[in-house]
Amino acid sequence: MNKAGFSQTHHEGLRIEVDALITHGLVVTMDDSSRILEDGAVAVNNGKIMAVGDTAALVSKYQGRKVLDAHRKLIMPGLINAHTHAPMNIFRGFADDLPLNEWLYDYIFPLETEFVNRDNVKLGTRLAIAEMLRSGTTTFNDMYYHIDEMAGIIDELGPRAILTDALVDLPAHNGKSLQEALQQVEEIIQTWKGHPRIQVGVAAHAPYTAKPKVYQAAKVLADKYGVLLHTHLSETRWEFDLILEKYGFTPVQHLENIGVLAPNLVIAHGIHLTREDMDLLARRDVGVAHNPQCNMKLANGTAPIPELLRLGVRIGIGTDGVASNNDLDLFDEIRSAALAQKLINSDPTVMDAKTVVEAITIGGARMLGLDNKIGSLEAGKQADIILVDLKQPHAWPNFNAYSLITYSLRGSDVDTVMVDGKILLDNRRLTTLNENDLYEEVHALSDRICSWQQQRTKSKPHPKA
Numbered sequence: 001m002n003k004a005g006f007s008q009t010h011h012e013g014l015r016i017e018v019d020a021l022i023t024h025g026l027v028v029t030m031d032d033s034s035r036i037l038e039d040g041a042v043a044v045n046n047g048k049i050m051a052v053g054d055t056a057a058l059v060s061k062y063q064g065r066k067v068l069d070a071h072r073k074l075i076m077p078g079l080i081n082a083h084t085h086a087p088m089n090i091f092r093g094f095a096d097d098l099p100l101n102e103w104l105y106d107y108i109f110p111l112e113t114e115f116v117n118r119d120n121v122k123l124g125t126r127l128a129i130a131e132m133l134r135s136g137t138t139t140f141n142d143m144y145y146h147i148d149e150m151a152g153i154i155d156e157l158g159p160r161a162i163l164t165d166a167l168v169d170l171p172a173h174n175g176k177s178l179q180e181a182l183q184q185v186e187e188i189i190q191t192w193k194g195h196p197r198i199q200v201g202v203a204a205h206a207p208y209t210a211k212p213k214v215y216q217a218a219k220v221l222a223d224k225y226g227v228l229l230h231t232h233l234s235e236t237r238w239e240f241d242l243i244l245e246k247y248g249f250t251p252v253q254h255l256e257n258i259g260v261l262a263p264n265l266v267i268a269h270g271i272h273l274t275r276e277d278m279d280l281l282a283r284r285d286v287g288v289a290h291n292p293q294c295n296m297k298l299a300n301g302t303a304p305i306p307e308l309l310r311l312g313v314r315i316g317i318g319t320d321g322v323a324s325n326n327d328l329d330l331f332d333e334i335r336s337a338a339l340a341q342k343l344i345n346s347d348p349t350v351m352d353a354k355t356v357v358e359a360i361t362i363g364g365a366r367m368l369g370l371d372n373k374i375g376s377l378e379a380g381k382q383a384d385i386i387l388v389d390l391k392q393p394h395a396w397p398n399f400n401a402y403s404l405i406t407y408s409l410r411g412s413d414v415d416t417v418m419v420d421g422k423i424l425l426d427n428r429r430l431t432t433l434n435e436n437d438l439y440e441e442v443h444a445l446s447d448r449i450c451s452w453q454q455q456r457t458k459s460k461p462h463p464k465a
């Protein structure tokens with residue numbers, strides 16, 4: 001090409017047209033070389049990232065049909081919540097300051113029996129998605145009931161999710177027999193197969209609510225469709241002792257014995273682990289979803305995350321449901337993850353800022369088997385991108401981007417969110433959801449929950465009454 005031809009390719013009219021060009025931001029890529037660009041840009045087209053680079057270079061090559069000026073904003077991959085129960089958002093603050101068993105069996109299970117239905121699952125999911133998008137979460141790994149309804153809401157509102165139906169020893173919400181429950185899950189898997197943002201996986205709730213045959217059937221189904229298998233494991237000392245007494249093995253070894261430990265398994269919590277358990281999780285390449293705030297709130301203990309990381313275990317960080325957190329803010333969650341581990345290990349160097357940021361981006365994506373699609377800002381990946389507003393006092397000065405994200409920023413600093421290139425939060429306005437209507441509906445439901453609780457506690461006083 002001659003000199004004139006070269007300059008022509010850089011002429012305004014000859015630039016490559018893309019759907020969106022995000023310019024002049026502080027780009028934290030989370031790619032293999034941990035690239036950070038001071039004046040960076042991201043080009044987005046057809047739902048995917050076309051290029052990531054310096055603003056000057058990208059502006060000369062690409063022309064955005066939409067240009068987002070990210071001056072004094074941080075541009076990073078959408079955050080990944082490794083373990084939650086989105087519909088439980090309608091139960092926020094219902095019962096606090098109780099031990100897990102009492103919280104679960106005296107409050108949450110009766111509440112769920114009364115109020116978990118299709119309409120309330122949809123309402124809770126909408127509330128959770130509003131909260132997640134507003135705080136930068138674009139992908140979540142969920143376990144609950146009526147996941148077909150959840151999938152419909154997610155399809156409509158735009159985030160990315162892995163949905164798993166919590167199989168338990170029956171009868172439960174999801175069917176009259178194990179056979180029926182499995183058939184229902186399989187139908188939902190088939191219905192949503194191939195959806196660009198929704199993966200339907202399989203879950204067994206926990207070894208104290210699901211017998212080996214439930215786990216084994218769940219594994220067969222997950223393997224058949226190549227989807228995620230999700231469970232709660234080694235969450236409390238009570239569970240650890242119960243499983244040891246019942247089966248003669250620790251919860252992790254129990255799942256090994258029944259053939260469930262595998263790379264497609266994600267265990268939530270993993271707090272009470274022996275040395276052998278940790279080695280087993282590493283050897284079987286099981287993913288661990290760490291939920292520090294829930295673990296602290298229910299006083300369940302501190303998961304040995306630094307040790308698991310040393311062993312090469314894939315770690316993500318989740319909020320768990322808001323009934324035990326009580327929010328879905330992952331910025332808040334990683335701060336807790338870092339601080340709690342430093343305290344418990346008496347070592348300020350463990351769980352450093354970069355490590356926890358990795359756990360809610362590329363590390364979380366690896367744990368969920370989605371790292372070929374999301375988790376970092378790289379050409380070819382899906383355009384799940386968030387912009388965080390740095391024009392506020394707690395964001396200055398900025399010496400280290402990972403430190404800023406972990407120790408200073410908050411979910412409410414997020415001002416723009418994109419999933420598959422579609423803007424779902426635009427300058428702090430949700431584009432697919434009417435928040436005022438949502439709050440009125442949640443308020444009406446909370447009145448009904450209060451009335452029910454008042455009736456129920458006529459015989460048994462509520463600790464807060």
Ligand SMILES: [Zn+2]
Pocket residue numbers: 083084085232268320321
């Ligand atoms: Zn959970």
